[in-house]
Amino acid sequence: MKKxxxxxxxxxxxxxxxxxxxxxxxxxxxxxxxxxMDWIDPTDKMNQESWEKAESAMAQKAVGLLLxxxxxxxxxxxxxxxxxxxxxxxxxxxxxxxxxxxxxxLFGACSTFGEALSLGAxxxxxxxxxxxxxxxxxxxxxxxxxxxxxxxxxxQRPPSATWTVTGNGAALLETEGEGPRITHVTTGKIVDxxxxxxxxxxxxxxxxxxxVILAHFRETGRxxxxxxxxxxxxxxxxxxxxxxxxxxxxxITPGEHLTDCGLELFDHAAQDTHAGGSGCACAAITYCxxxxxxxxxxxxxxxxxxTGALMNTTTSQQGLTIPGIxxxxxxxxxxxxxx
Amino acid sequence: MKKxxxxxxxxxxxxxxxxxxxxxxxxxxxxxxxxxMDWIDPTDKMNQESWEKAESAMAQKAVGLLLxxxxxxxxxxxxxxxxxxxxxxxxxxxxxxxxxxxxxxLFGACSTFGEALSLGAxxxxxxxxxxxxxxxxxxxxxxxxxxxxxxxxxxQRPPSATWTVTGNGAALLETEGEGPRITHVTTGKIVDxxxxxxxxxxxxxxxxxxxVILAHFRETGRxxxxxxxxxxxxxxxxxxxxxxxxxxxxxITPGEHLTDCGLELFDHAAQDTHAGGSGCACAAITYCxxxxxxxxxxxxxxxxxxTGALMNTTTSQQGLTIPGIxxxxxxxxxxxxxx
Numbered sequence: 001m002k003k004x005x006x007x008x009x010x011x012x013x014x015x016x017x018x019x020x021x022x023x024x025x026x027x028x029x030x031x032x033x034x035x036x037m038d039w040i041d042p043t044d045k046m047n048q049e050s051w052e053k054a055e056s057a058m059a060q061k062a063v064g065l066l067l068x069x070x071x072x073x074x075x076x077x078x079x080x081x082x083x084x085x086x087x088x089x090x091x092x093x094x095x096x097x098x099x100x101x102x103x104x105x106l107f108g109a110c111s112t113f114g115e116a117l118s119l120g121a122x123x124x125x126x127x128x129x130x131x132x133x134x135x136x137x138x139x140x141x142x143x144x145x146x147x148x149x150x151x152x153x154x155x156q157r158p159p160s161a162t163w164t165v166t167g168n169g170a171a172l173l174e175t176e177g178e179g180p181r182i183t184h185v186t187t188g189k190i191v192d193x194x195x196x197x198x199x200x201x202x203x204x205x206x207x208x209x210x211x212v213i214l215a216h217f218r219e220t221g222r223x224x225x226x227x228x229x230x231x232x233x234x235x236x237x238x239x240x241x242x243x244x245x246x247x248x249x250x251x252i253t254p255g256e257h258l259t260d261c262g263l264e265l266f267d268h269a270a271q272d273t274h275a276g277g278s279g280c281a282c283a284a285i286t287y288c289x290x291x292x293x294x295x296x297x298x299x300x301x302x303x304x305x306x307t308g309a310l311m312n313t314t315t316s317q318q319g320l321t322i323p324g325i326x327x328x329x330x331x332x333x334x335x336x337x338x339x
Numbered sequence: 340m341k342k343x344x345x346x347x348x349x350x351x352x353x354x355x356x357x358x359x360x361x362x363x364x365x366x367x368x369x370x371x372x373x374x375x376m377d378w379i380d381p382t383d384k385m386n387q388e389s390w391e392k393a394e395s396a397m398a399q400k401a402v403g404l405l406l407x408x409x410x411x412x413x414x415x416x417x418x419x420x421x422x423x424x425x426x427x428x429x430x431x432x433x434x435x436x437x438x439x440x441x442x443x444x445l446f447g448a449c450s451t452f453g454e455a456l457s458l459g460a461x462x463x464x465x466x467x468x469x470x471x472x473x474x475x476x477x478x479x480x481x482x483x484x485x486x487x488x489x490x491x492x493x494x495q496r497p498p499s500a501t502w503t504v505t506g507n508g509a510a511l512l513e514t515e516g517e518g519p520r521i522t523h524v525t526t527g528k529i530v531d532x533x534x535x536x537x538x539x540x541x542x543x544x545x546x547x548x549x550x551v552i553l554a555h556f557r558e559t560g561r562x563x564x565x566x567x568x569x570x571x572x573x574x575x576x577x578x579x580x581x582x583x584x585x586x587x588x589x590x591i592t593p594g595e596h597l598t599d600c601g602l603e604l605f606d607h608a609a610q611d612t613h614a615g616g617s618g619c620a621c622a623a624i625t626y627c628x629x630x631x632x633x634x635x636x637x638x639x640x641x642x643x644x645x646t647g648a649l650m651n652t653t654t655s656q657q658g659l660t661i662p663g664i665x666x667x668x669x670x671x672x673x674x675x676x677x678x
């Protein structure tokens with residue numbers, strides 16, 4: 001039994017994240033993490049005729065780049081796990097189909113990269129393969145069109161609104177090799193605090209992030225002091241404030257190393273992203289660029305907590321609340337960790 | 340390593356399907372398998388004010404019934420894996436949130452029940468828990484509204500069209516206990532034969548079903564003679580004919596035990612379901628009612644092959660083809676198998 005608590009598993013053979021690939025849009029490329037990205041498309045269109053096709057092309061590019069960097073063929077990979085925000089996960093399906101890797105489609109909204117890393121690591125540690133690809137992506141224009149308003153309308157966004165990240169992040173997990181290792185995963189529950197404002201996803205997701213971080217600390221006996229970074233997925237400014245409040249209520253003082261991928265990825269004042277970045281790509285490309293390079297070079301321990309808001313346009317139109325979910329993944333740098 | 344081929348795993352400790360729960364709509368209840376269902380809603384509405392809410396209520400009912408039958412509390416379950424056809428898997432999210440079980444949302448279109456059984460069995464055999472719930476559902480009215488035309492329009496359906504099954508099937512997998520066992524899973528690839536007719540899902544999915552069945556036979560050394568039933572998810576009449584042709588081309592003569600859940604669930608001539616049943620609930624409630632009871636009582640070996648068509652309305656409007664996927668799950672009856 002590898003479970004050390006109701007929600008947490010500790011791996012006997014921690015899977016290695018040997019390679020990552022990050023594909024980013026123009027705005028993401030111009031942000032503070034731009035220089036860490038593998039590929040930046042200055043048009044966001046990937047030479048495609050629709051935003052949805054561009055989003056698929058980014059998934060294809062990320063997985064293709066990943067195989068290239070790892071010098072592996074698609075046949076060398078046991079499973080591909082991934083998803084996105086488009087209805088019926090179509091960006092991922094159409095992006096990765098040509099690789100013909102046994103496929104598990106996932107939906108965890110913007111927590112999908114965390115879900116993929118969790119299940120991918122469990123499959124490898126469980127002995128079901130040697131190599132899995134985990135990927136997740138989103139596209140600002142495709143998401144606005146599907147979830148909100150056509151861009152051409154120029155609808156004004158409230159300050160609590162986040163900015164869906166354009167890009168795709170793919171990670172190769174292997175049983176052997178060099179790189180940061182996934183040592184623990186804490187799987188989240190659906191948490192619903194009754195938020196109904198679809199322009200305030202941070203508030204909808206913060207309770208799920210607090211819940212899974214508190215579960216992780218409780219079940220591992222760790223605290224913020226045991227991590228170089230605790231990075232939520234896409235809470236943004238509003239959600240991060242709420243998370244801090246909820247952690248305090250849970251008896252934990254948030255450490256200074258608590259951050260949010262949506263706040264790292266953009267210079268939100270200069271780039272006008274309101275509350276910060278969001279979307280499946282937010283945690284995925286932040287990990288696959290910045291955090292991965294840091295952890296692959298040395299010391300460090302990251303608790304990556306991708307966060308998702310589990311709603312659709314129909315549930316909002318029918319007046320339902322927005323449940324959240326988050327998964328916590330502990331990733332250790334290549335050198336032994338110490339504060 | 341539990342992999343015996345590029346796509347197939349054989350379990351060292353085959354997980355047991357100890358209990359199942361099947362919730363069905365009126366038409367499904369009136370069909371040939373109606374007497375095997377646990378709960379039939381004669382209104383299809385579950386006392387809800389929308390079809391989407393009714394679909395969620397069916398997921399809630401199925402998981403609730405399952406826990407009741409198993410005499411377990413939600414806290415006794417390590418993970419819940421499930422999904423549905425609604426955008427962003429909302430039926431499952433809103434249906435299961437109250438149970439607060441660590442959750443992995445899945446999207447494999449109508450193959451979702453197979454994806455859930457595959458990953459659920461891998462998590463248990465991998466040592467990550469003692470008990471998982473796998474569930475999948477769909478609703479005719481919610482699916483027609485989302486994917487095709489509002490029902491009130493009375494749009495005529497071509498003979499190749501299938502009928503989305505209303506219901507939800509949930510299965511409890513445990514490491515210990517009595518019941519049919521999952522011995523092997525063969526994970527499918529995305530297969531695209533270039534079908535573009537959204538009213539002919541059977542044709543879009545048949546190549547994926549053939550691909551995974553041929554892979555399963557190749558990697559296990561088995562044939563149709565080794566199975567009491569090989570049951571695809573929802574190919575219907577048109578898709579089943581194509582599957583037989585593709586299997587012949589692959590050098591395998593389809594046995595008389597090849598069937599399709601979509602053909603078992605309805606009396607398609609009398610019930611006017613055109614090519615047969617479809618939807619995530621199709622394989623899920625057919626297994627959770629009929630096949631499970633048969634296997635729980637005695638001899639038998641089932642290869643369950645839930646099939647999914649991976650499209651959405653936007654991909655169809657943009658002229659894209661309909662890729663398919665299918666997963667094969669081998670489930671053994673409680674008594675040792677022989678022909």
